Amino acid sequence: MNRTRRTDGVSGSRFRVQGTSVQGPRPGTGRTTGPGARPTPRRQEFALPVTLTEPLPTARTFAELAMPAPLSAALGAEGVTVPFPIQAATLPNALAGRDVLGRGRTGSGKTLAFGLPVLARLDGQRAQPRQPLALVLVPTRELAQQVRDALAPYARALRLRLATVVGGVSIGRQASVLRGGAEVVVATPGRLKDLIERGACRLDQVAVTVLDEADQMADMGFMPQVTALLDQVPSSGQRLLFSATLDRNIDLLVRRYLHDPVVHSVDPSAGAVTTMEHHLLHVRDADKDTAATEIAARDGRVLMFLDTKHAVDRLVTHLLSVGVPAAALHGGKSQPQRDRTLARFKDGHVTVLVATNVAARGIHVAGLDLVVNVDPPGDHKDYLHRGGRTARAGESGTVVTLVLPHQRRAVDRLMSDAGIAPRTVRIRPGEAELQRITGARPPSGVPVALAEPVDGRREGKGSAGRHHRGSVAARGRRPARGNHP
Incomplete structure (x- = not known):
């Protein structure tokens, strides 16, 4: 097969073509590039089964x-x-x-x-x-x-x-x-x-x-x-x-x-961003919920990922009850509800967006500087795309993953597959290190009212209609099951 030499517009990068190697920015400790970087395994990319055309020169403006x-x-x-x-x-x-x-x-x-x-x-x-x-x-x-x-x-x-x-x-x-x-x-x-x-x-x-x-x-x-x-x-x-x-x-x-x-x-992976920091926070089972709550109560917006719709709805209900303006985004929501939720998050009326993987792609929020994996993702691709909600277009950002004792080995493998060498620290709620990394602080404890139900169902007319602003707990609705994008 003919192969035509190609360049990719990025100094020092090579692309895999029929068995040649791929090299990009080396992951470092905490930040994915920079002083003290050490190589980590990169996942293999396919050998392109095509004749590659010489590209035109890059555009400066x-x-x-x-x-x-x-x-x-x-x-x-x-x-x-x-x-x-x-x-x-x-x-x-x-x-x-x-x-x-x-x-x-x-x-x-x-x-x-x-x-x-x-x-x-x-x-x-x-x-x-x-x-x-x-x-x-x-x-x-x-x-x-x-x-x-x-x-x-x-x-x-x-x-x-x-x-x-x-x-x-x-x-x-x-x-x-x-x-x-x-x-x-x-x-x-x-x-x-x-x-x-x-x-x-x-x-x-x-x-x-x-x-x-x-x-x-x-x-x-x-x-x-x-x-x-x-x-x-x-x-x-x-x-x-x-x-x-x-x-x-x-x-x-x-x-x-x-x-x-x-x-x-260009930019070989979502993790290879010089303005993005990655942290694994080792936490005890008994401390996980409190740590997630303190992170959510930070000054500034945060996007939090969990595995299931049920878990998302439970966390949102809890956060609202302790004074954190939060909203849920998952497959149980209608498209108009999803659109309203995103709009409220972007304009600051909601400071915490709690989501399943449905939000791992397609969300762009300017100035979002923290993504938290409350539940670690299932594979490295999910991690990269969750993390890609921050540090966009040259901005800085931090990706934090809460890791329980039984998850440590699996998460370490996931980081290796993603080509990322994160900073790892043991934390407990209320500690200065948790505050330093995430801006965590205790919530106000004053319940926040919600304009629409957590579980995404349509509200009825009258006092419980769409203008009702009572608490989530008062409704007593059960979350819908399953995840659908």
């Missing part, structure tokens, strides 16, 4: 890129002038119509890296009813909304129409939007499949297809739906595949759907 004038003006109006590394590397090639395989950590600016070429490609075109011209596939509802929000001002500048197609909201309303015509559809695989089966959407006019967070779609079991959708897209179209990791889970997509892609690897 957006102004030097060949984009429609209204799009360039919109970037300036938004204060966007200097591209992030993944954008600088991929935009020249994507704008030239090449297929792109891009690896960049979550929060590295991938949305504009694929969004700007999509919009530029469609400038001046108009979609027929039910026949979008570009498709962006994403794994979660939250990520779909984030992508749409990020692209909206630039789409408006070119008078292009965006449609979001996700579960949890009216499929009839979405079908109506598609009948009216939309140049770009941002979709989760399941809902798009349903709309196609209803005859509300066709993909035979799609000229540009984007797969965002491709590894997550594979991990969530969406691969059969994704490939079925890609089989309906013209093979002559442009394909842009972006992911935080490039491992064998997406080998099939690369082999089958990308044509001589230009490969860019």
Whole structure:
């Protein structure tokens, strides 16, 4: 097989191509790079089964890129002038119509890296009813909304129409939007499949297809739906595949759907961020709940992850009862409830967002500097994407994991698989070290009222209706079971 030498725009990095090695920033103690760093095992990435095309030079500014004038003006109006590394590397090639395989950590600016070429490609075109011209596939509802929000001002500048197609909201309303015509559809695989089966959407006019967070779609079991959708897209179209990791889970997509892609690897993993600190807090079983409560009561926002919806709802109920403004985000919530919860967290009305893995992708909250794994994640990918909610776009952040005695060995293996060497410390509630790392402090003890039920069910009318502001405990509702994204 022919292999073409490639560069990735990052000094000192090498990408695995047919058995060559991968090297990126070395993990250090606490911070993932820096003085005193020591090497840790890196997970193997697949040997790309493609001929790699020599990339175009990276872009230093957006102004030097060949984009429609209204799009360039919109970037300036938004204060966007200097591209992030993944954008600088991929935009020249994507704008030239090449297929792109891009690896960049979550929060590295991938949305504009694929969004700007999509919009530029469609400038001046108009979609027929039910026949979008570009498709962006994403794994979660939250990520779909984030992508749409990020692209909206630039789409408006070119008078292009965006449609979001996700579960949890009216499929009839979405079908109506598609009948009216939309140049770009941002979709989760399941809902798009349903709309196609209803005859509300066709993909035979799609000229540009984007797969965002491709590894997550594979991990969530969406691969059969994704490939079925890609089989309906013209093979002559442009394909842009972006992911935080490039491992064998997406080998099939690369082999089958990308044509001589230009490969860019920027920020090798979500853990390799110089502004992110990682801490394992060893805690006794009896102290875990109190430690989590004190962390939640800190001055500033925090995102906390637990394994199940039931555990999330219990923690939120407890935090509200001791004076911490908290809200739950999980698969038991309707999409409007999830949207309201995220809005309240972003505007500061809620300071603690407690979530299952449904929030590990697709949430961008500016200035979020602390993520806490109250329950350690099941694998290194979940850890990387949970942690990727902080230290975004060059900001600093801290990821803390509470580790019970029986979890220590498994969590150490997880850290090794993620290529991270965290700081490890034994803590107890009330200790200065816990306060230093997380800002923990005792809660006020004054109960906080809640505008809607913890468990995500609809409220009835009257005194218990949607304007009721009584305490969670007074309702006595039981959490719903299961986790559904």
